[in-house]
Amino acid sequence: MDARLNFIDPAEPPVSVPPPVVRLRGFVRSFGETTVLHGLDLDIRPGEFVALLGRSGSGKTTLLRTLAGLDAADGQDVRVPNSRAVVFQDARLLPWKKVWRNVALGLGGADIRDRAQAALREVGLGHRLDAWPLTLSGGEAQRVALARALVREPKLLLLDEPFAALDALTRLRMHDLVLDLWRAHQPAVLMVTHDVDEAIALADRVLVLDAGRIAAQERISIARGERGDLTQPLRHKLLDILGGTPASSGVIPFPQGGHL
Amino acid sequence: MVAPTGSSRSLLSRLGTSHWVSPLALLVLWEAASRIGLIPARTLAAPSTVAGTLFAMIVSGELPSNLLVSFQRVLLGLSIGITAGVVLALIAGLSRRGEAAVDPVMQIKRTIPTLALTPLFIVWFGIGELPKVALIAFASTFPVYLNLYSGIRSVDPRLIEGARSFGLSQAQLIRHVILPGAMPSLLVGLRYSLSIAILVLVVAEQINASAGLGYLINNARDFLRTDIIVVCLMVYAMLGLGADWLVRLIERRALVWRPSMVDA
Ligand SMILES: Nc1ncnc2c1ncn2[C@@H]1O[C@H](COP(=O)(O)OP(=O)(O)O)[C@@H](O)[C@H]1O
Ligand SMILES: [Mg+2]
Numbered sequence: 001m002d003a004r005l006n007f008i009d010p011a012e013p014p015v016s017v018p019p020p021v022v023r024l025r026g027f028v029r030s031f032g033e034t035t036v037l038h039g040l041d042l043d044i045r046p047g048e049f050v051a052l053l054g055r056s057g058s059g060k061t062t063l064l065r066t067l068a069g070l071d072a073a074d075g076q077d078v079r080v081p082n083s084r085a086v087v088f089q090d091a092r093l094l095p096w097k098k099v100w101r102n103v104a105l106g107l108g109g110a111d112i113r114d115r116a117q118a119a120l121r122e123v124g125l126g127h128r129l130d131a132w133p134l135t136l137s138g139g140e141a142q143r144v145a146l147a148r149a150l151v152r153e154p155k156l157l158l159l160d161e162p163f164a165a166l167d168a169l170t171r172l173r174m175h176d177l178v179l180d181l182w183r184a185h186q187p188a189v190l191m192v193t194h195d196v197d198e199a200i201a202l203a204d205r206v207l208v209l210d211a212g213r214i215a216a217q218e219r220i221s222i223a224r225g226e227r228g229d230l231t232q233p234l235r236h237k238l239l240d241i242l243g244g245t246p247a248s249s250g251v252i253p254f255p256q257g258g259h260l
Numbered sequence: 261m262v263a264p265t266g267s268s269r270s271l272l273s274r275l276g277t278s279h280w281v282s283p284l285a286l287l288v289l290w291e292a293a294s295r296i297g298l299i300p301a302r303t304l305a306a307p308s309t310v311a312g313t314l315f316a317m318i319v320s321g322e323l324p325s326n327l328l329v330s331f332q333r334v335l336l337g338l339s340i341g342i343t344a345g346v347v348l349a350l351i352a353g354l355s356r357r358g359e360a361a362v363d364p365v366m367q368i369k370r371t372i373p374t375l376a377l378t379p380l381f382i383v384w385f386g387i388g389e390l391p392k393v394a395l396i397a398f399a400s401t402f403p404v405y406l407n408l409y410s411g412i413r414s415v416d417p418r419l420i421e422g423a424r425s426f427g428l429s430q431a432q433l434i435r436h437v438i439l440p441g442a443m444p445s446l447l448v449g450l451r452y453s454l455s456i457a458i459l460v461l462v463v464a465e466q467i468n469a470s471a472g473l474g475y476l477i478n479n480a481r482d483f484l485r486t487d488i489i490v491v492c493l494m495v496y497a498m499l500g501l502g503a504d505w506l507v508r509l510i511e512r513r514a515l516v517w518r519p520s521m522v523d524a
Contacts, residue, residue, distance in 0.1 A: 092422030096440040106426045132517045
């Protein structure tokens, strides 16, 4: 499609890379005296799966809330698509609405039940349409939250430690589900996590947030199915960075500026 | 041989733990004490007399007609009080400016025991129906107000934020998140309002009534008819039970989503 566009408009330089769906330049966010995000640059391409690692309190949620539009950006250089959806660590389903109504929350039209049902089928919960949220298990609730996000066909899907509260087995199943959904709907994904293995298993690109900036980033070109042993060096590298140890091991000094 | 022993023992133990055994025993004692003259009829009528009086009052229509009068007072007072409580709570709960305007006044109102206003209400509204209804309305406003207001304010902010992230408007937020979230609190307030309304009814009906349960009681007092007084007390108790049953019915319908309800 881009190629054809270039034919139509010869003035446009031939670009193989589509414009990013998310673009932040020099983004700053402070709470009172403390500056949490400090001149942060970020680009996310359409359909890209990005994992954001960082220590607790490093500002991951703050960044995600900005991208979600939950916090005002006060005229800063922040570009995000209009269609976004968030999945929080807690599913945040409204307990007084049946599952399908939660999925359809805020949607209009006559066919919302059908749309909700289709989305719930995708996450394997087509049979729980009329269940009350409080009767769901943690994993099921999180799957409903995913369905609720995807029914909107977002260009940007924001996940804030979505699986942190789940047991290990359920988490692995959710990884597969998220990848399936991502492949089917192709949103750009920004997934916040503090789990290095999770980041490596899922993402095209892993970012590390530290001291208010993207302190490091790694692109993973190995296919997702074959990442097991091949990514061990990367795993150690990321853990080193997160551990805050000086790069004495010689593994990786931070790329200066941590720029994309 | 074994089975009868087992069943008779279980019957005995069931008798021992049943909740109606001790009230029934009390009733039997009371009847016996009345029969042998230990409790004179002018102090307290015997249960059998009360039952007879109740039957006679129902048949003659005396009880139903006066009950209807009392019932209308409660219903009217409650409707006004609950409506006012809900409206004020919405104003105070949904906007900061509304809170500044309404809540201080309501907190002052809370410090005044409603029944202490009776003399003032008589001066203002006379001794007809108006002061009775006004007292009930005034008293039943606050529980609904307080509970709904705090219910609105304590709706889980994470749910509000989650809903907001899907682009819900303020009106949609109120309708889909805030009001349903405050519903359990509203029902708690409603329960308090109903029982307070009945309490106030009892006192308000002492104001020179010419009909209603209070009128029956006042009359009975003048003629030392303790049986009629006990009948009216029973009716008041029934009103209280009925109110409780009503709230529970509403709860079962409005809070079906709660785990306890879901399990049932
Ligand atoms: N609303 C707020 N008011 C004040 N400080 C905040 C607020 N939100 C976050 N912070 C602070 O910003 C820092 C980053 O928080 P957060 O983005 O939640 O971290 P993370 O998600 O990476 O664990 C923390 O030090 C936190 O205390
Ligand atoms: Mg966080």
